[in-house]
Amino acid sequence: MSIWNLYEKTYEGLWVQHISLRPTRKAVIRAISRLHLPENTLLDMSCGTGQLLDDLKNELPELKCMGVEPSLMRRTAVSKGHMVIESDVESFKSSEKFGCIVCTHAFPYFSDQIDAVSRFSEHTHPGGYLIIAHAETKTIYDGLMLMFVKLTTSKAKYPAPSKMIELLEPYYKICEVVKINAWYVPSITMYVARKGEL
Numbered sequence: 170m171s172i173w174n175l176y177e178k179t180y181e182g183l184w185v186q187h188i189s190l191r192p193t194r195k196a197v198i199r200a201i202s203r204l205h206l207p208e209n210t211l212l213d214m215s216c217g218t219g220q221l222l223d224d225l226k227n228e229l230p231e232l233k234c235m236g237v238e239p240s241l242m243r244r245t246a247v248s249k250g251h252m253v254i255e256s257d258v259e260s261f262k263s264s265e266k267f268g269c270i271v272c273t274h275a276f277p278y279f280s281d282q283i284d285a286v287s288r289f290s291e292h293t294h295p296g297g298y299l300i301i302a303h304a305e306t307k308t309i310y311d312g313l314m315l316m317f318v319k320l321t322t323s324k325a326k327y328p329a330p331s332k333m334i335e336l337l338e339p340y341y342k343i344c345e346v347v348k349i350n351a352w353y354v355p356s357i358t359m360y361v362a363r364k365g366e367l
């Protein structure tokens with residue numbers, strides 16, 4: 170059983186919401202509101218309980234959004250009216266392409282990160298965007314904080330910005346690398362990348 174199933178009811182009340190998850194959502198929405206997304210469609214990969222989908226519905230209601238989530242957290246998102254596909258990233262397939270794929274605080278849990286980026290690219294419209302944000306172990310403090318986080322989640326591998334750029338560049342042009350930081354939070358970086366037009 171996935172440890173993420175245990176967060177179905179408690180995820181939205183976790184302490185990391187205040188210091189990490191909420192600031193990331195705000196940064197993602199700020200970035201998206203400056204972009205023109207092909208077809209106005211967005212896929213939130215590993216949407217959890219659908220908090221980013223909630224914020225997008227409120228702040229950018231013209232966007233057509235859907236989520237993908239393998240765990241039971243999906244049920245909370247569905248109960249709030251979001252469209253969510255049950256899938257992990259490894260087996261995700263859709264006949265649709267999206268104007269933007271977002272993946273917040275989930276990429277470190279993917280077992281094959283190279284394959285995940287290639288899958289994202291396959292499902293991004295030409296001229297569309299990929300936005301990924303997650304923590305990294307830049308300092309000893311980050312390492313200690315994330316060691317604690319790892320105890321409560323599945324196995325994780327936090328790629329550093331140089332590694333992320335290496336993973337993204339075969340498929341996307343990097344538009345922005347943004348630090349989402351407060352001193353008491355593990356370093357979080359958001360990558361905004363664009364797929365070339367045909």
Ligand SMILES: C[S@@+](CC[C@H](N)C(=O)[O-])C[C@H]1O[C@@H](n2cnc3c(N)ncnc32)[C@H](O)[C@@H]1O
Binds near residue numbers: 239258
């Ligand atoms: C820390 S939560 C982040 C949820 C949400 N994106 C957010 O920012 O609040 C990590 C998410 O990654 C998902 N996840 C873990 N392994 C995954 C995999 N192999 N494929 C897809 N999602 C996965 C979990 O189910 C969970 O929803």
